[in-house]
Amino acid sequence: MTSIWDLANAQLRDLAVYEPGKPIEETARELDVDPAQIIKLASNENPLGPSPKAVEAMRAALGTAQLYPDGGAFYLRNAIAERVGFARENIILGNGSNEVIEFLCHVFLRAGDDIVTSQYAFIAYKIIATVFGARTIEIATREFEQDLDAMLAAITPKTRLIFIANPNNPTGVISDQRKIDMYMSRVPENIVTVFDEAYFEFIDRPPDTLRYVREGRNVVVLRTFSKIHGLAGLRVGYGIAPNELIKVLQKAREPFNVNSIAQTGALAALADVEHQRLTKRVVDEGRAYLEREFTAMKLRFVPAVANFIMIHVGDGARVFKEMLARKVIVRPLKGYGLAEWLRISVGTMEQNKKCIAALKEVLSK
Amino acid sequence: MNTKSISRRRFAHLVGIGAAAALVRPRVSFATEPSPARSTSSSGGIVRLSANENPYGPSKKAIEMMNGSYNLCCRYPDEHNDMLIDALAKLNGVSPEQILLGDGSGEILKFAAETFTGPSAGKMVVADPTFESIAHHAEVNGAEVVKVPLTPSFAHDLAKMGAAAKDGLIYVCNPNNPTASITPKNELRNFIANTARSTIVFVDEAYFHYADSPDYESVISLIKDHPNLIVARTFSKIYGMAGLRCGYCVAQKETIEKMRPRVMFDSVNCMALAAAHASLQDVDQVTNGKRLTNDAKTFTVTELDRLGYKTIPSQANFIMFDCKRPVVPLIAAMKQRNVQVGRLFPAMPNHMRLTIGKKSEMEAFLSAFKQTV
Numbered sequence: 001m002t003s004i005w006d007l008a009n010a011q012l013r014d015l016a017v018y019e020p021g022k023p024i025e026e027t028a029r030e031l032d033v034d035p036a037q038i039i040k041l042a043s044n045e046n047p048l049g050p051s052p053k054a055v056e057a058m059r060a061a062l063g064t065a066q067l068y069p070d071g072g073a074f075y076l077r078n079a080i081a082e083r084v085g086f087a088r089e090n091i092i093l094g095n096g097s098n099e100v101i102e103f104l105c106h107v108f109l110r111a112g113d114d115i116v117t118s119q120y121a122f123i124a125y126k127i128i129a130t131v132f133g134a135r136t137i138e139i140a141t142r143e144f145e146q147d148l149d150a151m152l153a154a155i156t157p158k159t160r161l162i163f164i165a166n167p168n169n170p171t172g173v174i175s176d177q178r179k180i181d182m183y184m185s186r187v188p189e190n191i192v193t194v195f196d197e198a199y200f201e202f203i204d205r206p207p208d209t210l211r212y213v214r215e216g217r218n219v220v221v222l223r224t225f226s227k228i229h230g231l232a233g234l235r236v237g238y239g240i241a242p243n244e245l246i247k248v249l250q251k252a253r254e255p256f257n258v259n260s261i262a263q264t265g266a267l268a269a270l271a272d273v274e275h276q277r278l279t280k281r282v283v284d285e286g287r288a289y290l291e292r293e294f295t296a297m298k299l300r301f302v303p304a305v306a307n308f309i310m311i312h313v314g315d316g317a318r319v320f321k322e323m324l325a326r327k328v329i330v331r332p333l334k335g336y337g338l339a340e341w342l343r344i345s346v347g348t349m350e351q352n353k354k355c356i357a358a359l360k361e362v363l364s365k
Numbered sequence: 366m367n368t369k370s371i372s373r374r375r376f377a378h379l380v381g382i383g384a385a386a387a388l389v390r391p392r393v394s395f396a397t398e399p400s401p402a403r404s405t406s407s408s409g410g411i412v413r414l415s416a417n418e419n420p421y422g423p424s425k426k427a428i429e430m431m432n433g434s435y436n437l438c439c440r441y442p443d444e445h446n447d448m449l450i451d452a453l454a455k456l457n458g459v460s461p462e463q464i465l466l467g468d469g470s471g472e473i474l475k476f477a478a479e480t481f482t483g484p485s486a487g488k489m490v491v492a493d494p495t496f497e498s499i500a501h502h503a504e505v506n507g508a509e510v511v512k513v514p515l516t517p518s519f520a521h522d523l524a525k526m527g528a529a530a531k532d533g534l535i536y537v538c539n540p541n542n543p544t545a546s547i548t549p550k551n552e553l554r555n556f557i558a559n560t561a562r563s564t565i566v567f568v569d570e571a572y573f574h575y576a577d578s579p580d581y582e583s584v585i586s587l588i589k590d591h592p593n594l595i596v597a598r599t600f601s602k603i604y605g606m607a608g609l610r611c612g613y614c615v616a617q618k619e620t621i622e623k624m625r626p627r628v629m630f631d632s633v634n635c636m637a638l639a640a641a642h643a644s645l646q647d648v649d650q651v652t653n654g655k656r657l658t659n660d661a662k663t664f665t666v667t668e669l670d671r672l673g674y675k676t677i678p679s680q681a682n683f684i685m686f687d688c689k690r691p692v693v694p695l696i697a698a699m700k701q702r703n704v705q706v707g708r709l710f711p712a713m714p715n716h717m718r719l720t721i722g723k724k725s726e727m728e729a730f731l732s733a734f735k736q737t738v
Contacts, residue, residue: 020630023444043441050438058438058636062431064604065640067413095468095610098629106505111469131626230439233635235468251505254471259635260608261431265438 022329028360041345042329044308046230047174051275057268058261069260076263079270088242095257097224097237106252108160109134116154117163118146119335120171125163144171148183165196170343172304177207190220201228216242228276229269234262257320283307286346293356307346316342319362326358388538414720415705417683419605424650430643437635445638462618467537468632470599470612476624478502481565487533492521494710496542519546524557534565540572543710543718545679550582567595572681574603585615592617603654604644608638658682658721665727690719702733
């Protein structure tokens, strides 16, 4: 009997499936404990929760939940545009920034095309490109640093998109301004470069990629409300690009892709500078604490700039499991080919301390 | 399976938190606080009868559940996604593998068009007029779109649609948007039984809850016998959640698996998941919504009839009537009078699609309409 896979597009057969961080509820069930006891440091979420101003705005917006959202997202796109110094026509919203990656692949990739990205790059690029029948060329890193020169050298006549996550998730390494400028001086005109800046707001001196959008280059900068704004559950991310490029991407967008509560919540969150500042401070302090502890424990880690740190633990699967038994969820990275590493999101100081205590127990065994 | 029930208990616990919070905090008056992100609601004097929305809003239980769920906003909604799928599987008597959630059923239409139509996958066959979204997605993907006019009784012309199809997908919107008419159950049943399995029959049941004709039925029960049948439903209509974006489809597991690679992880947001889950437990939401809509519909149709305007028999929360003149200038004139009505459907340029709002809104419409014509 023929399998359904024989009928489906061949490229899908070996496609990796994205494995999200293990949910709190599921872990609580398995351990038979109250979910409130579980510490989730597995999905780079905001440990302080959503912006209180966003919550207030959402509460007021529930009463109009029966009306279709503003498909053009007039107010939110205006506010984002103002924040980043562009016009509304330079902004496209996605149902999470993942959806903007889908628009990019949808619009630019045909079966047999290539995308170029880095080894250990955020896995969504490869998953989505594969759905459209494109091949992913992954360039080896140097000590986890993305090798932009080698990425340029790997371009083929079929290359349409290059994805540079900055900093990359899960490794946490950032490419600096000099490297980006060098890259931009050499990348061919006919290739669209995507700078995925999901963690931008955590970076102290982030490289400026928007200057290339301003110059009208084929560049899309991705940002999200899932991280610093604490709104991962609402699903809203955005792309910043030259107007013509945005117009092309809009063709692939469902008219009501971003729900109305998310638009309202994101708008309020954007204005809640205090919550952003507080989140960054908590993450900065937590990250410094974790790195100090890792150093004291003689654990190898990749120096981090955002709200997560990758550490070398040897048997990642074992440590993940034993951390889980201690009610701390971290992220195993076998799917990235990093079986000896774990990714730990920065939590509140109380959560970080519990995480370190659990890690010490597990590693001393 | 024990694990699932604990999960539901936890979710129910959250509702408890929401309800308790509502007691100690001053209740926000939803009706009087229009969202800043919306300038076109039925507030500020504008009567919005253009988008087939539910004027009564979401279930109170949904609002309570959302109010108890803000703490989930910082988390990716993976688990609650699974919980809603379980609830929908139970409701429809299928397994969870047979359900796919979408960012509104609009996203389900997109998945289906991308998966089953295209230059090599086959044609998209749709009625004319019908809801255009799926044909748009097929065009984006380079598929040929064939439009088959409705029959004189405004049913889908299934014989002609079947004859026009080759592989690909046949879209049957039942009840049909914009005509609010149905395709009789026996015809549809036979059609599904006789369509080649290489062609997907996609039945969009967005308005299912409003249909009460003995000649209408949902075809979800036929899925077990037809691997090429997909049925879509939405929370945008009777559940009053259009702003929240949640829809789903039911099909055989292997058919769902073909579409699944296109699904973005976490495409349904936490608020929609919470509200949808709570809505399913509120049977009054459906019965009250139907009753209020039917009353306002009967009133409107009777009044239009008195004025000499014939309405296509409606099985949905909107009507389409013969306005006896080009609808486009009429749409503009009504807008001048702060009444938004449905857009032009080019196949029926002298018909107006009108959402059934609250009775007071229908009175406002009738008054503006009389002045206009």
